[in-house]
Amino acid sequence: MSDPTAPGPAPATTAAPLLAATDLVKSYGPVKAVQGVTFHCNPGEVLALVGENGAGKSTVAKMLAGAVTPTSGSITVAGEPLASGSVKQSRLSGVRCAFQELALVPDWTVAENLSLPDGAPLRGFSQKKSVAKAKQLLEALHLPQIDPRAAVDTLSLADRQLVEIARALAGDPKLLILDEASSALTPPGVAWLFARIRELTARGGSVIYVSHRLGEIAEIADRGTVLRDGKVAGEFVRGGWTDDELISMMAGREAERFFPSPPPRTTDAVALSVENLRAEGLHGIDLSLGAGEILGIGGLQGHGQAELLRALFGASPAQADSWTVGGRRIRRTTPVRAVANGLGYVPEDRKREGLALEMSVGENLLAPWYRAYQLGGRPRLSRERGWIDGILNALSVRTRGPNELAGSLSGGNQQKLVFGRWMNRDRTVILLHDPTRGIDVRAKQELYGAIVDLAKQGVGILWFSTEVEELVHVCHRVVVLYQGQVADELIDHRLTADNVVGAAVGATGSLAAQTAAAASGAPISSPPNSNVAQEGLVR
Amino acid sequence: MSAISPAPSFATRWWNGTGVVRLRREGAVAPIGAFVVFFVVYVIINPALLTRFQLQTAANLVVPLALVALGQLIIVLVGGIDISIGAIMSLCNVVFAVQLETMPVPVAILLSMGVGLACGLFNGLLVAYGGLPAIAVTLASAFIFGSLAREVLDRPGGGVTKEIYLATSGELLPFVPVALVWLAVVAVLLWLLLQRTALGRHIYGVGSNMESVRAAGLNARLTKLLAFGLAGVITSFGAMMLAASTVTGDPRSGDPYLLSSIAAVALAGAAFTGGRGSIIGTILAACTLGLIGNLLFFAGVNSYWQYVISALIIVAVVGIPVVWKRIAFAARGARS
Numbered sequence: 001m002s003d004p005t006a007p008g009p010a011p012a013t014t015a016a017p018l019l020a021a022t023d024l025v026k027s028y029g030p031v032k033a034v035q036g037v038t039f040h041c042n043p044g045e046v047l048a049l050v051g052e053n054g055a056g057k058s059t060v061a062k063m064l065a066g067a068v069t070p071t072s073g074s075i076t077v078a079g080e081p082l083a084s085g086s087v088k089q090s091r092l093s094g095v096r097c098a099f100q101e102l103a104l105v106p107d108w109t110v111a112e113n114l115s116l117p118d119g120a121p122l123r124g125f126s127q128k129k130s131v132a133k134a135k136q137l138l139e140a141l142h143l144p145q146i147d148p149r150a151a152v153d154t155l156s157l158a159d160r161q162l163v164e165i166a167r168a169l170a171g172d173p174k175l176l177i178l179d180e181a182s183s184a185l186t187p188p189g190v191a192w193l194f195a196r197i198r199e200l201t202a203r204g205g206s207v208i209y210v211s212h213r214l215g216e217i218a219e220i221a222d223r224g225t226v227l228r229d230g231k232v233a234g235e236f237v238r239g240g241w242t243d244d245e246l247i248s249m250m251a252g253r254e255a256e257r258f259f260p261s262p263p264p265r266t267t268d269a270v271a272l273s274v275e276n277l278r279a280e281g282l283h284g285i286d287l288s289l290g291a292g293e294i295l296g297i298g299g300l301q302g303h304g305q306a307e308l309l310r311a312l313f314g315a316s317p318a319q320a321d322s323w324t325v326g327g328r329r330i331r332r333t334t335p336v337r338a339v340a341n342g343l344g345y346v347p348e349d350r351k352r353e354g355l356a357l358e359m360s361v362g363e364n365l366l367a368p369w370y371r372a373y374q375l376g377g378r379p380r381l382s383r384e385r386g387w388i389d390g391i392l393n394a395l396s397v398r399t400r401g402p403n404e405l406a407g408s409l410s411g412g413n414q415q416k417l418v419f420g421r422w423m424n425r426d427r428t429v430i431l432l433h434d435p436t437r438g439i440d441v442r443a444k445q446e447l448y449g450a451i452v453d454l455a456k457q458g459v460g461i462l463w464f465s466t467e468v469e470e471l472v473h474v475c476h477r478v479v480v481l482y483q484g485q486v487a488d489e490l491i492d493h494r495l496t497a498d499n500v501v502g503a504a505v506g507a508t509g510s511l512a513a514q515t516a517a518a519a520s521g522a523p524i525s526s527p528p529n530s531n532v533a534q535e536g537l538v539r
Numbered sequence: 540m541s542a543i544s545p546a547p548s549f550a551t552r553w554w555n556g557t558g559v560v561r562l563r564r565e566g567a568v569a570p571i572g573a574f575v576v577f578f579v580v581y582v583i584i585n586p587a588l589l590t591r592f593q594l595q596t597a598a599n600l601v602v603p604l605a606l607v608a609l610g611q612l613i614i615v616l617v618g619g620i621d622i623s624i625g626a627i628m629s630l631c632n633v634v635f636a637v638q639l640e641t642m643p644v645p646v647a648i649l650l651s652m653g654v655g656l657a658c659g660l661f662n663g664l665l666v667a668y669g670g671l672p673a674i675a676v677t678l679a680s681a682f683i684f685g686s687l688a689r690e691v692l693d694r695p696g697g698g699v700t701k702e703i704y705l706a707t708s709g710e711l712l713p714f715v716p717v718a719l720v721w722l723a724v725v726a727v728l729l730w731l732l733l734q735r736t737a738l739g740r741h742i743y744g745v746g747s748n749m750e751s752v753r754a755a756g757l758n759a760r761l762t763k764l765l766a767f768g769l770a771g772v773i774t775s776f777g778a779m780m781l782a783a784s785t786v787t788g789d790p791r792s793g794d795p796y797l798l799s800s801i802a803a804v805a806l807a808g809a810a811f812t813g814g815r816g817s818i819i820g821t822i823l824a825a826c827t828l829g830l831i832g833n834l835l836f837f838a839g840v841n842s843y844w845q846y847v848i849s850a851l852i853i854v855a856v857v858g859i860p861v862v863w864k865r866i867a868f869a870a871r872g873a874r875s
Contacts, residue, residue, distance in 0.1 A: 067754055087756030103754030107564075107747035107814040108740065116740050117755040125737045127557060149557055151564060167755075317869050 016079065018043045018206045019064070019175055024073035026059050033059045035230045036073075041175070046197060046207045048217045051227035052250050052412075052440040057210050058100065060227070061179040064208065065097035066090030077175060091117070096173035098164045100180030100210075100411075100438060106153035110134055113152055114167050141166050142192065157184040157348065158301040162192075169196060176200060177208045182216060183438035186300045186466055187501060194220050212440050213467070214243050226250055247441050259473030260448050262294045263456045271460030272312070272325055272429045279318035281307040283484040289429060289460040294451065296475035297464040298500045304484040305464040306348060309431045312462070313345040314338045326428040339368055344422030344430040346415075354418035355406045362388050362402030365421045378403075391420040394453075396446050412443030419447060423454065430454060432463040436470065448474055468497045480504050566808020566860070567820030573806070573856045574823035581830060585837035591714055598716035599708045599784040601829035603628075605722055606777030607796045608803035608825040609729060609818065610770040615804050616733075617766045618746040618813025619666060619673030624774055624800055626684035627658040628793030631778035633688050636697025636788020644703065652775045658684055659771020660764065667763035681797075688790040697788030707783035718780060722822070725776055730818050732769075742766050746813020803828055806853050808860070827852065 017040035026034040034056040041047040051057050062068040064075060066087040075082040077093055090097075097103075104113045111127070111134035134148035143162055152160060161184045168176055176197075182190050197207050197220060209221055217224065224241075226233045226249045234249045273288040282304050289295050297305050311318035314333035323330050325341045333341065347353035355364050362381040365388055370376060381388065381402050388402050395416040399409055406417060415435055422430050432451070436444045451474065455461055465471050471478045478490045480503035488503035490496075562568060587593050607628055614621040621627075631651045638647035658680070665676045711717045733739035741762040744752045752759045777796070782788050806824035809816025831852070832845045 066756070087754060088758075091756050099754060103751045105744040105747045105751045105755070105814075108744055112740055112744075113755075116737055116744065117757055120737065123737050125735055125740055127734075131557075149560070 017041060018045075018078055019208075020076045021060070021064070022074050022076075024060060024063060024075070025071045026056075026063060026068060027071050033230055034063075034070075037227065037230070037232055039225045039232065039235075041206045041208060043204050043206055044201045045222045046201060046209055046220050048221035048224035049208055049210045049227065050212075050217065050224055050246065050250060051233070052442055055227040055250070055440075056230040057227055058179055059230075061097060061099075061177050061208065061210055064090070064095060064175070064177055065099075066095070067097075091171065094171070094174030095177065096168040096171055096175070097177040097179060098161075098168040098181040100183060104152045104160055104164055104167075107151060109149050109151050110138075110146060110155070110163050111148040113163060114148070114170060117167070118171075137170055138166060141169060141196065156302055158186065158189055161185060162189065165193060165196070169200070172203075173200075173205060175206050175208065177210070179210045180212070180438050182211060182213065184301070184466070186504075187468070188300065190216060212438065212444075214246060214441070215469070217246075250440070251442055258445070259470065260452045262474060262476045263292070263452055265290060265292050265476065267291050267458065269458075270324065270327065272462070274312070274320045274323045276321040277308070277311060277318055277323070278320070279307055279311040279316060281484050282311060282318070285481075285484075285486055287479065287486075289462055291428070291460050292455050292458045293477065294455050294461045294463060294475045296471035296478035297462065297481060298468065298471050298478050298490075299481040299487070299504045301466065303504070304481045306433065307484070308481065309345065309433050309462065309464060312338075312429075313343060313431055315345075342426065342428035344368075344425070344427045346418050346422070346430070346432045346435050348433040350411070350414050350418050355414055357405070357407030359406060360403050361392075361397070361399050361406055361409070361417060364406045364417050365391060365402075368421055369425070387424065391423055394423065395420050395450055412439035415439050416443065416447065419450065423450065427454075427459050429460045429462060432461065432465075434464055434466050436465065436467060468500045471500060472497050562817060562819070565815050565817035565820065566810070567817035568808075569856045569860050570807045570820040570824040570827070573852065574827050577827045577830070577834075577852075581834050584834060587837075591710065594714060595708070595710055595716045595718075597830060597833065598718040599780075600833070601826045602718040602722045603777040603781040603784070604796060604799055604803065604829045605822045605825035606725060606780060607774055607793075607800045608807075608821050609726070610774035610777065611800040611804050612807065612809060612816050612818070612821045613729075613742065613766050613770040613773070614673065615809050615811055616742050616746045616813055616816050617763050618749070619763075619767075620677065620801070620811065621662065621767075621770060622674060622677040622797065623658065623662060623681035623684055624677075624770075625793040625795070625797030626681040626688065627655055627771060627774045628778040628781070628796050629688040629790050630658065630684045630691070630793075631655045631775035632782045632792050633692035633697065633788040633790050635775075635779050636699050636782050637692050639700070639703070640698035648779065651779055652772050655771040655773075655775025655778070656768050657771070659768040659774070662771075663764040663767025666767065667760040685790075688793075692788050692790050695787045695789040697782070699782055699786045699788065701786070703783045704786050707780055718784065721776075721780065725773065726818055726822055729773070733818065738762065738765065743814055746810075746815075748814070799825075799828060802849065802853060806856055808857065824856075 019041040021040070022038050024034055024037045025032070037056065037060055039047070049057050049060065059068060063070050066082070066089055077095060080093065082090060082093060082095065108116065111130040114134045114137060115130040116125070131148045138144060138146050138148060143166060146155070146159055146163060152163065155163065161181060165178070165181050182193055185193060200207060209217070211217055222238050224236045226235065226246065228250060236246065267290070269291040271289050271291045271293070275286050277285040277287070285308060297308065299305055307316065310316045314335050314337060319332065325343065328341065330341065338345070351357060356367065362384070366380065366384060374380065375383065385402070392399065392402070397409070397413050397416045397420070399413060406414060409417070419435055435447055451461055451463070463471070463475065472495055475495070476491070478495055478500055479486055480488045480490065480500055482504065488499070490499050490503070582588055588597060607624060611621055611624055631654050634654045635647050635651035638650050642650070662673070662677050662680055665671050666673045707717060707721065709717050711720055733742060741752065741757055744757070745759050745762045745766070749759050752762070778793065781792055785792070803821055803825040804816065805811070806828065807816060807820035809821070828849055831849050832842060835842055835845050835848065
């Protein structure tokens with residue numbers, strides 16, 4: 001796995017570190033997000049920054065990028081103190097950041113997003129030149145499939161993330177910060193990213209890599225710093241750690257990475273079935289999901305998974321020859337009818353589609369269950385207190401209570417809310433769109449546990465994930481989509497990571513095809529059609 | 540505008556040229572279509588529009604509204620709304636008219652522009668750097684600017700002369716009203732600023748997603764402030780055109796332009812959350828709304844119906860694309 005093209009870590013005694021952060025502190029009012037973090041990064045090195053959600057990784061990354069001013073402490077880049085509190089200054093001194101929460105302007109084209117941040121506001125701007133420049137850049141970075149003239153909000157999430165990374169790479173940075181920048185990328189996309197990182201480190205640049213995916217860290221990181229509760233909890237070097245050790249270090253307690261096994265099935269009842277489902281981007285899908293079954297959906301982003309879930313929930317128009325939910329035949333559906341029929345849906349973008357960030361935790365949990373004539377607000381919350389507390393406890397949501405604003409929770413806890421609203425509500429089927437994207441290991445395990453519990457209760461789970469390991473371990477069965485059709489159905493001994501990836505790239509079980517595709521830069525992500533179907537819900 | 544450019548290479552299909560795509564994205568197709576339909580209906584009902592006198596009158600009626608609507612458009616592009624735009628217009632209008640009594644014309648023009656700029660920057664400072672909501676700030680400042688206007692000149696009057704009328708509202712050539720020429724000059728300059736400078740693209744970006752613009756290392760606040768200042772200056776142009784074409788300064792002249800400017804921006808298909816809106820669409824929307832009253836007069840309909848008809852046009856033009864999109868979406872789903 002680990003590729004030795006990147007120069008190993010320079011001996012710490014001789015080389016001056018490219019980046020040295022000393023005693024960084026950041027407090028927001030009474031809340032101390034970061035309290036005294038010290039670390040350094042040598043030239044040509046990839047430093048991983050790991051920790052649970054809320055451990056302060058993103059705050060540290062933002063301080064390095066200049067988006068946040070440290071309360072105290074110092075950052076030096078190549079010996080020069082970093083002018084903090086200005087993204088522009090940071091950029092000028094060669095520090096570039098790709099944020100998890102995408103920092104692309106949705107109404108600008110790709111070319112505008114790539115070129116506008118550089119240069120004075122009163123300079124002339126030529127669409128033609130910027131498109132030509134963007135095209136050149138995207139080709140140099142092996143991303144020819146992205147149209148520089150497309151507005152960013154017409155791209156799929158994965159493509160947007162690629163553009164964001166491309167923008168950070170464009171200035172040939174001395175220090176590149178990737179803050180969860182791979183969270184929406186599929187395996188070929190990650191391979192693409194690693195190739196770029198190796199190019200950069202070979203030229204002597206450094207990378208700070210923030211990620212929850214331990215597999216990626218094992219492959220790319222030379223060294224790592226573990227953060228917990230805003231402090232440095234430990235450090236590690238390449239090869240000198242195991243997943244379990246790292247997870248224990250992050251959690252501050254004995255913890256290990258484990259995937260629960262799917263519960264044994266007790267019934268043959270069918271929770272959901274479709275025959276020849278047709279919709280935008282789907283070409284005749286046959287699917288049958290049993291009660292209490294966890295059915296994984298695999299495949300590369302943009303091959304119809306998002307469309308499938310949306311079509312089943314009625315969020316985009318679809319037709320099928322036969323379509324049953326919980327044994328009842330239906331002809332077509334809308335989100336309102338789908339909920340009435342016993343479906344639940346955890347959408348792709350928790351901030352945009354999943355939550356009302358300005359409303360409270362309790363109200364967000366209750367969102368699908370409000371009727372216009374019912375009580376709302378605090379009286380309703382106190383009446384439903386038992387259910388709400390049960391969900392918050394079952395998922396270990398870290399919150400100050402049901403009245404806290406959903407927007408103030410960390411990403412993993414927000415995701416738990418989107419998921420938790422469907423728990424213990426007599427659902428027949430729950431549709432999950434990559435619920436573990438960009439959340440930390442502990443939160444992931446809590447979600448796995450909840451998913452398995454639901455299956456035990458007889459709920460059918462349809463689960464699309466970009467993380468192949470999850471599908472392989474937690475699902476009874478995995479269906480892999482390729483170009484809007486079912487490419488393969490994997491069960492029992494055939495259910496392996498290699499088979500999932502192989503089917504996802506349209507080959508039959510060969511990793512070689514995947515890496516070859518990634519190297520040639522071809523199907524890292526697919527055409528932007530995957531986003532067309534989203535308009536229905538958003539508008 | 541740039542919609543014309545892709546014509547030579549028909550191989551790339553002109554309706555997918557970048558200019559046309561941008562017009563579609565900015566919502567300008569519907570108002571352009573609406574204007575064409577409206578214009579044809581108007582000429583059928585009242586062919587005399589195409590005479591020199593009526594063309595000139597219509598231009599003088601429409602141009603101040605178009606300019607104020609452009610000012611409103613810039614505020615809307617950065618995600619705000621300007622309730623004080625009518626009051627700014629009144630203030631610039633009376634400043635222009637009063638200064639003409641004593642000062643040379645260029646000084647009066649500069650003073651009026653300066654007042655517009657100052658009003659815009661006042662709003663902009665509170666919105667961009669004070670972090671207050673634009674609707675509250677501009678509502679409050681509307682009262683301030685309105686009072687100031689009455690303080691400057693408490694009844695219609697001022698020193699607008701016939702020469703100024705001819706220079707702004709006369710005819711440059713037969714069938715070419717000067718007012719339209721001035722509008723075209725402002726529109727082209729504004730278009731160059733918005734589409735061909737980085738600042739202009741920043742204005743669109745700030746409205747689209749302010750946080751992203753800041754995260755990219757751009758000065759989002761300054762951009763917002765400049766947008767408000769720019770809108771103030773353009774509003775002052777509208778005020779001066781109005782003063783000149785009516786040959787008076789009037790401290791209440793701007794009041795009806797508040798709602799009309801918002802209506803024109805809505806009709807132009809701009810997004811009130813910011814980031815989308817086109818200049819050509821706004822100008823044609825203003826022309827449509829500005830001429831409805833005239834049309835009803837010639838059609839012999841009671842002019843009170845003007846507002847109902849305006850409302851219907853807005854709902855239809857804004858609504859048809861939405862309905863169309865939904866139908867097309869459903870049709871695509873059924874077909875596949």
